[in-house]
Structure formats: C-alpha cells, structure tokens
Amino acid sequence: MPEPMLQITGLNAHYRDFQALYGVGMQAHAGEVLAIIGANGAGKTTLMRSISGLLPNGAGQISYKGQDISTLRADQIAALGIALVPEGRQLFRSLSVEENLIIGGQIGRKGPWNLAAVFKLFPILEERRAVPATSLSGGQQQMVAIGRALMANPEMILFDEISLGLAPIIIKDIYAALPGIIGEGMSALIVEQDISKALAVSRRVYCLQEGRVSLEGASRTVSRSDISRAYFGVE
Amino acid sequence: MSALYHVTRSSKAAQLAAVFGAIGLIFLIAAPWWAGSAMMRLLGEIFLYLALASLWNLMAGYAGLVSVGQQAFVGFGGYMLFAVTIAGGLSPFAAIGLAGILGGLIAVPVALLIFRLRGAYFAIGTWVIAEVFRLSFAQVSSLGGGSGSSLPVAVVRSLAANKDGREAISYWLALGAVVVVIAAVYLFLRSRNGLALMAIRDNELAAGSLGIDIWRTKFVVYIVTAALTSMVGALIFLQKLRISPDAAFSVNDWTAFVIFIVVIGGIGTIEGPIIGTLVFFALRETLADLGTAYLIILGFVAIFVMLKAPKGVWGLIRARFDLQLFPLGYRVLKRIQKKGA
Amino acid sequence: MEWLNAVVQGTLLGGLYALFAAGLSLIFGVMRLVNIAHGDLIVLAAYLGLTVVTMLGLHPLLALIIVVPVMAVFGYVLQRAVLNRTLGDDLLPPLLVSFGLSVILQNGLLEIYTADPQKINAGALETASVQVGGLSLGVLPLLTFGIAVAVIWGLQWVFYHTALGRAFRAVSDNPDIAQLMGLNRRHIFGLAMALALAVTAVAGVLLGIRTSFDPSIGGARLIFGFEAVIIGGLGNLWGTLAGGVILGVAQTLGAKIDPGWQLLAGHIAFLVILAVRPNGLFPRISA
Numbered sequence: 001m002p003e004p005m006l007q008i009t010g011l012n013a014h015y016r017d018f019q020a021l022y023g024v025g026m027q028a029h030a031g032e033v034l035a036i037i038g039a040n041g042a043g044k045t046t047l048m049r050s051i052s053g054l055l056p057n058g059a060g061q062i063s064y065k066g067q068d069i070s071t072l073r074a075d076q077i078a079a080l081g082i083a084l085v086p087e088g089r090q091l092f093r094s095l096s097v098e099e100n101l102i103i104g105g106q107i108g109r110k111g112p113w114n115l116a117a118v119f120k121l122f123p124i125l126e127e128r129r130a131v132p133a134t135s136l137s138g139g140q141q142q143m144v145a146i147g148r149a150l151m152a153n154p155e156m157i158l159f160d161e162i163s164l165g166l167a168p169i170i171i172k173d174i175y176a177a178l179p180g181i182i183g184e185g186m187s188a189l190i191v192e193q194d195i196s197k198a199l200a201v202s203r204r205v206y207c208l209q210e211g212r213v214s215l216e217g218a219s220r221t222v223s224r225s226d227i228s229r230a231y232f233g234v235e
Numbered sequence: 236m237s238a239l240y241h242v243t244r245s246s247k248a249a250q251l252a253a254v255f256g257a258i259g260l261i262f263l264i265a266a267p268w269w270a271g272s273a274m275m276r277l278l279g280e281i282f283l284y285l286a287l288a289s290l291w292n293l294m295a296g297y298a299g300l301v302s303v304g305q306q307a308f309v310g311f312g313g314y315m316l317f318a319v320t321i322a323g324g325l326s327p328f329a330a331i332g333l334a335g336i337l338g339g340l341i342a343v344p345v346a347l348l349i350f351r352l353r354g355a356y357f358a359i360g361t362w363v364i365a366e367v368f369r370l371s372f373a374q375v376s377s378l379g380g381g382s383g384s385s386l387p388v389a390v391v392r393s394l395a396a397n398k399d400g401r402e403a404i405s406y407w408l409a410l411g412a413v414v415v416v417i418a419a420v421y422l423f424l425r426s427r428n429g430l431a432l433m434a435i436r437d438n439e440l441a442a443g444s445l446g447i448d449i450w451r452t453k454f455v456v457y458i459v460t461a462a463l464t465s466m467v468g469a470l471i472f473l474q475k476l477r478i479s480p481d482a483a484f485s486v487n488d489w490t491a492f493v494i495f496i497v498v499i500g501g502i503g504t505i506e507g508p509i510i511g512t513l514v515f516f517a518l519r520e521t522l523a524d525l526g527t528a529y530l531i532i533l534g535f536v537a538i539f540v541m542l543k544a545p546k547g548v549w550g551l552i553r554a555r556f557d558l559q560l561f562p563l564g565y566r567v568l569k570r571i572q573k574k575g576a
Numbered sequence: 577m578e579w580l581n582a583v584v585q586g587t588l589l590g591g592l593y594a595l596f597a598a599g600l601s602l603i604f605g606v607m608r609l610v611n612i613a614h615g616d617l618i619v620l621a622a623y624l625g626l627t628v629v630t631m632l633g634l635h636p637l638l639a640l641i642i643v644v645p646v647m648a649v650f651g652y653v654l655q656r657a658v659l660n661r662t663l664g665d666d667l668l669p670p671l672l673v674s675f676g677l678s679v680i681l682q683n684g685l686l687e688i689y690t691a692d693p694q695k696i697n698a699g700a701l702e703t704a705s706v707q708v709g710g711l712s713l714g715v716l717p718l719l720t721f722g723i724a725v726a727v728i729w730g731l732q733w734v735f736y737h738t739a740l741g742r743a744f745r746a747v748s749d750n751p752d753i754a755q756l757m758g759l760n761r762r763h764i765f766g767l768a769m770a771l772a773l774a775v776t777a778v779a780g781v782l783l784g785i786r787t788s789f790d791p792s793i794g795g796a797r798l799i800f801g802f803e804a805v806i807i808g809g810l811g812n813l814w815g816t817l818a819g820g821v822i823l824g825v826a827q828t829l830g831a832k833i834d835p836g837w838q839l840l841a842g843h844i845a846f847l848v849i850l851a852v853r854p855n856g857l858f859p860r861i862s863a
Binding site: 053075078079090092093103106 | 739742743745746748749750752753754755756757758759760761
C-alpha cells in the first residue's frame with residue numbers, strides 16, 4: 001500500500017473554548033476519492049477548514065505528502081496543492097465570474113485547468129463571465145466555486161457540502177460532472193449530507209459523529225445499518 | 236450532605252474594598268486640614284480627570300461609542316459656566332448644575348446627527364463636532380472670542396470669602412463631582428439600562444433580538460455622559476479661572492490624556508479608570524520634565540498596552556486574581572451543609 | 577465674478593482634499609480600517625519633502641521621487657508590524673492604536689523640527705498663474721487638481737484592472753477565503769497601506785508647497801479627508817473627489833462671507849449633508 005497522501009492523526013480542533021474535533025484520524029491516498037458524512041454539527045466543515053489551514057491546529061496532526069502542514073497558513077497550504085470548495089460557495093462579491101476564476105489561478109500551479117478548460121466544463125459560465133459572481137443562481141455559483149478551486153490545479157480537492165441549498169436536478173448535474181473533474185488522478189474529499197450521492201462517487205467513506213470518527217469503510221460494502229449507527233450514534 | 240447554590244453580586248474583595256473606600260473617602264474629605272495648596276490642587280485635578288475617564292469609559296467600554304470629541308462638552312460646560320455667571324448673575328454652584336443640564340440638551344441634536352455614523356467614522360464625527368464648537372465659540376465676542384476671557388473677581392469671591400475657603404470649596408466640588416460620577420456610572424450599570432448595555436456590548440445581535448432598543452440605550456448613555464462631562468468641564472474652568480477656545484476644546488488635554496488613562500487602566504471596568512488615573516499622574520509627575528518625549532512615551536505605552544494587554548492593568552490583575560471590587564457580575568456560590576449522621 | 581472665482585478656487589482646493597481622502601478611502605475599502613493618524617502622516621510627508629528639498633536642493637516635485645517610495649515602505653512596515661495586529665472584530669484596538677500613533681508622530685515631529693511653521697519652497701510654481709476667461713487661476717492649484725484626478729484614475733485602474741486590485745477586492749470581500757487563493761492577507765494589507773501612503777506622500781508634499789505647516793495640523797487634515805469621504809459616499813473614489821470639491825467650495829464661499837468662517841462653513845456643509853444624506857452623495861458601501 002503506497003504512502004497516504006494525506007495523513008491526519010489525533011486532530012483536535014477548537015473554536016475559542018469550544019472543542020469541535022476530538023482525536024480525528026484518517027488517511028487519503030493519491031487519486032483516491034473519500035466521502036465524509038455526518039449529521040449537522042458533526043464537525044465535517046471544521047475538518048475541511050483544519051486541513052485547508054483556515055483553522056489553526058496543533059503541530060503534528062496533519063501531514064501532506066510526508067510534510068507536516070498542521071501549522072502552515074492557508075495560503076501556504078494552497079500553494080502545496082490542496083484546494084477547497086467552501087461550504088456555501090463563498091464567492092467574491094466584488095469580482096465578476098471571470099475574475100473569481102482568474103483569482104483561483106493566482107497561485108500559478110501548472111496543470112490542465114485554465115479558464116478555457118473551466119468554460120468547457122461549465123459552458124454557462126462563459127456566457128455570464130462578466131457578471132458579478134454573486135448575482136448568479138445557486139447552482140451556477142457552485143460551478144464557479146468548483147471552477148475557482150480547479151484553476152489552482154490542485155492535487156487534492158476538498159468539496160464541502162456542494163449540494164447544500166441546491167435543487168435536486170442541479171445537484172444531479174453537478175455530480176455528473178464530478179468524474180470529469182476528479183478523473184485525472186486528483187484526490188478528493190467529499191463532504192456530503194446526501195449519503196447515497198457520497199457513497200456512489202467515492203472509494204472509501206468516513207463518518208463523523210460529534211467530533212469523532214465513528215465509522216470507516218469501503219463505500220461499496222459498508223452497510224446501511226452500520227452507517228445509521230455511526231451517523232446518529234444510536235446503538 | 237446537601238449543597239445549596241446561592242447567587243450573589245458581592246464578594247469578600249468587594250466588601251473589603253468598600254470598607255477601605257469609605258475610610259479613604261473620609262480621609263480625602265478632610266484634606267483641607269492636612270494637605271497644602273499644591274497637594275489639594277493636584278488631588279482636585281486627579282479627581283476631575285478620573286471623572287472624565289470614568290465617563291469616557293462608560294461610553295466606549297460599555298456602550299461601544301468611541302468618542303474622540305468629548306472635549307466638545309468639556310469646553311461647552313466651561314463656557315456655559317462663564318456665560319451663566321457673567322451674563323445671568325447666577326452663583327457658581329447653580330451654574331455648574333446648569334452647565335450640566337445645558338450640555339445634556341445640546342447633546343440631543345448632536346447625537347441625532349452623529350449617530351448616523353458608525354464605528355471609527357462615528358469617532359471622527361465627534362471630533363468634527365468639537366471643532367464646530369471651538370470655531371463657534373471663537374466667534375462669540377462677548378465671551379472673549381478667540382482669545383478668551385477671565386472669570387470676574389466678583390464671581391470668584393462668591394465661592395467663598397477668603398482664599399483658603401475658595402481652595403477648600405474647589406477641592407470639595409471636585410471630590411463631590413468624581414464621587415457623583417462614579418456612583419452614577421456604577422448605579423447605571425447595575426440598573427436595567429446597564430444590563431442592556433452590557434448585553435449590547437457582548438453581543439449586539441442577540442441583544443437586539445431580545446427586544447433591547449439598542450439605539451435608544453446608546454442615545455441615553457451619550458446624553459447622560461455629555462451632561463456629566465459638561466458639569467466636569469464647568470468645574471475644570473472654575474478652577475482655572477480663565478477660558479479660551481483652544482484651552483476649552485483641546486484634543487490633547489481632554490481626549491488624548493483621558494483615552495490613555497482608560498486604555499492603560501483597563502477599558503470596560505469601573506476600576507480601570509481609577510488605576511489608569513493613578514498611573515497617568517505618577518508618570519506625569521515623574522516624566523513631565525521631558526516635554527514632548529513624555530507624550531511620545533505615553534503614545535508608545537498606549538499602543539503597547541492595546542496590543543499586548545488590551546484589558547489594561549486592571550484587566551491583568553483581574554485575570555490573575557479574579558477580583559471585582561465594584562460588584563457588577565453575578566457569582567454562583569456553593570454552600571455545602573453537612574447533615575448530621 | 578468674485579463669487580465665480582471663489583467657486584473655482586474652492587473646486588481646485590477640493591482636489592487637494594480629495595488627495596487627503598483617497599488614502600483614507602482606500603484603506604477603509606480594503607481592510608475596514610480607519611487610521612486616526614492619517615492626517616499626521618500627511619504632515620510627515622510634508623516634512624520629509626522639506627528635508628529632501630533642503631538637503632538635496634531638489635525641486636519639490638522631484639523630491640517626490642524619494643518621498644513617495646519612503647512613505648510607501650514606511651506604510652508597509654507600519655501595517656505589518658503594528659496595524660495588522662489590531663485587525664479583527666473589535667473596533668477599539670485599531671482606533672486606539674492609530675490614536676497613539678498620531679500622538680507619537682505629532683510629538684516626534686515637534687521634537688525634530690520644533691513648532692515653527694515651515695514651508696516647502698517651490699519657487700515660481702507657487703505664484704505662477706494662467707488667465708482663463710476673466711479668472712486668474714494659480715498653476716499650483718490647477719496642477720494639484722490634475723494630480724488628484726490622475727491619482728484617482730490610477731487607483732481605480734489598479735483596483736479594477738490589475739491582479740493586485742483583484743487581490744484587494746477579494747481580501748476585502750472575504751479575507752478567509754482569499755487566503756485559499758494563495759493570497760497572504762498580511763502581505764496584501766501591507767501593500768494596500770503602502771499604496772495609500774504613497775498617495776498620502778503626494779498629498780503631503782503638495783500641501784507643504786501650498787501653505788505653511790507645523791506638527792499640529794494633522795488633525796484638521798484628517799477631518800477634511802474624512803469629510804470629503806463622507807460627503808462623497810463610502811467606497812467610491814470619484815465620489816470622494818466630488819466630496820472634496822464640495823468641501824472646498826463650501827470653505828471658500830464661507831471665507832468670502834467672513835474669513836473667520838472658512839472652516840466653520842466647511843463643517844456645516846458636512847453636517848448638513850450628514851443630516852440629509854447620511855450615506856453620502858454617491859455611496860457604494862453604507863457607513
């Protein structure tokens with residue numbers, strides 16, 4: 001088994017006095033797609049923010065390609081090749097669609113993703129390229145958010161609840177585009193509340209419950225009852 | 236064994252402080268008998284600065300209204316004292332009270348205007364108001380225009396018959412003022428309005444959703460602070476015996492020093508300004524010979540404190556020893572009773 | 577004719593006020609910071625200009641070549657070493673720290689240069705004038721106004737057509753997520769302050785050529801800049817120019833009525849606009 005690309009050990013995350021994650025451990029290998037599921041408040045977004053550097057961590061808890069990234073700044077982690085599609089899209093209000101995408105590529109990493117490639121993936125964005133990004137519909141904003149992360153040509157991409165607040169048909173479209181995005185040997189961590197979508201698209205799954213990892217398994221074989229137990233914490 | 240919880244505002248430290256405070260107060264009241272002129276004048280200055288600092292602290296530390304223009308009311312109060320005693324022939328004692336009331340009144344249109352600004356823009360807005368006051372009073376020739384005027388001898392004499400008497404009266408007025416101000420601040424904070432204020436300070440959104448009228452609470456604080464500041468201003472210029480626009484509305488004297496006192500002492504607490512005033516005057520008495528270097532040092536100290544110890548000296552003490560001398564918060568104490576075997 | 581002259585002079589004066597305000601506006605736009613020491617930084621630039629001119633014998637406008645970069649570097653260092661530490665949800669720290677900075681600057685300048693009024697000598701530039709219509713317009717005020725327009729145009733261009741401007745806007749919108757784009761927030765803020773102080777440097781030198789100055793005048797310059805920003809409306813640099821012009825015209829008209837009324841007229845105009853249009857005339861962000 002090759003070395004894991006992302007190794008998380010004993011991650012404790014705090015918001016001021018409140019502890020959100022307790023000793024979380026997980027690993028992701030190159031080219032692997034992981035699903036991270038859990039109820040509201042389980043700590044999924046906290047985990048994403050910790051990995052991407054938006055939340056400060058204690059040393060030695062997160063390593064990427066053998067390097068300890070726990071105490072690096074978010075902009076340093078982005079330069080290493082980890083990109084986040086944040087919960088709630090969080091596009092830049094004062095920037096147009098095109099500018100949001102361009103700034104995603106600010107980092108200057110080499111790779112297949114550029115403006116033309118993103119427009120090919122999501123043609124509607126090319127039509128609306130000069131429009132303020134936040135005036136788009138929810139689904140289109142999600143496309144911009146994904147495109148923005150892709151422009152950084154990351155090796156690992158974190159999707160935080162991309163289906164939140166979107167109509168089912170839009171969610172279907174976005175998930176249909178996902179293999180085209182991740183297929184190129186990129187690793188992905190997909191945080192989802194929609195369990196079936198998450199399992200369908202991933203190799204392995206972790207379940208978080210009240211800040212702890214309650215289940216780890218292969219997406220194909222993990223049982224529904226195991227998931228229910230791990231999700232809700234009920235015996 | 237059963238445990239009973241009871242909630243109290245007081246604590247051993249607070250009770251002790253109250254006792255010491257009372258003793259100290261008696262001591263201070265007796266000052267005209269044991270202190271010399273210079274000492275009384277210094278004490279009087281300390282009291283008035285403490286009053287100004289406590290008021291600024293109420294606005295900034297509790298109501299979140301940071302003003303760099305309180306000199307508007309200090310000067311206004313001073314000018315009202317002169318105007319009312321010279322033109323109206325009132326006694327200085329009445330004039331001081333009237334100055335306070337007038338200060339509160341003029342604060343109403345001022346507040347209506349500048350409450351349209353928020354945060355740092357509000358702060359600069361208060362400065363503009365102070366400038367408007369300064370420029371306006373400089374145009375009033377009956378009050379001396381740009382060069383100012385002196386308090387007529389007759390008015391000064393009406394304070395007391397002889398010099399000793401006047402010094403004692405001035406001193407007692409200053410002491411009375413600071414006691415009134417601190418008592419007012421303390422009682423206000425213990426009242427419903429004060430509770431509302433602290434709720435607003437801690438979480439404005441939550442406070443609003445509880446039905447607290449944020450605008451009105453802040454408005455009331457601004458008016459009351461303006462009135463009391465004007466009263467203190469009247470006292471300050473009663474002591475100085477002379478007023479001019481630049482002295483009355485000086486940013487350095489009435490805002491910069493006050494802000495330093497509160498920041499260094501500890502913003503958002505009643506004890507903070509007391510400590511800050513003592514530190515400020517200790518620094519002043521030792522360093523004032525250095526002139527501008529002294530002010531530069533003050534500036535550095537204020538920046539340092541704000542960055543490293545934002546809760547000031549009192550904040551450090553309080554964090555270390557969990558002290559509160561003016562009982563404002565609530566404490567939950569557990570009383571354990573042993574039941575007999 | 578006299579009144580027309582006053583209006584024109586006031587308009588040109590507005591250019592100088594717009595330069596005072598532009599730096600203030602930029603900083604507030606990017607990092608929601610209001611720097612109380614801003615006026616004193618303008619005065620610092622004037623003194624720097626004076627020193628460069630007296631020590632190197634340069635023409636004041638050439639002195640800008642030195643003063644602008646020096647102030648820019650100072651701005652970057654100031655932001656990263658001190659002001660970045662004050663940013664956050666609480667509004668007190670940046671206010672009080674910049675207030676402390678103001679006191680330090682004023683008294684530092686007092687120590688070094690004394691309280692004597694100074695002026696930067698620009699020779700013929702100070703009195704040269706051109707005849708337009710029946711009016712005599714000073715070359716210096718015209719130049720100042722022109723520079724103000726150019727600076728604002730330049731800032732707008734940076735903000736909307738360069739990667740740096742994009743970074744400014746992104747960091748202003750969402751400082752957290754901007755980091756995910758590889759933008760080091762502290763560095764970007766430093767650059768913003770550097771740019772703001774570069775503009776301030778120009779304002780300071782032009783001020784120094786125009787009138788006599790001493791360490792204590794910073795407060796009033798801050799207020800003029802602030803009034804121009806509020807009158808014009810937050811978040812709009814061209815609005816700030818308009819605000820400066822309105823302020824300048826109010827002051828010169830007031831001075832025409834009575835010289836002692838100059839400053840008061842400007843403040844009153846500001847208060848009237850605050851009463852009637854609290855968000856300013858052309859706002860993009862609300863106060």
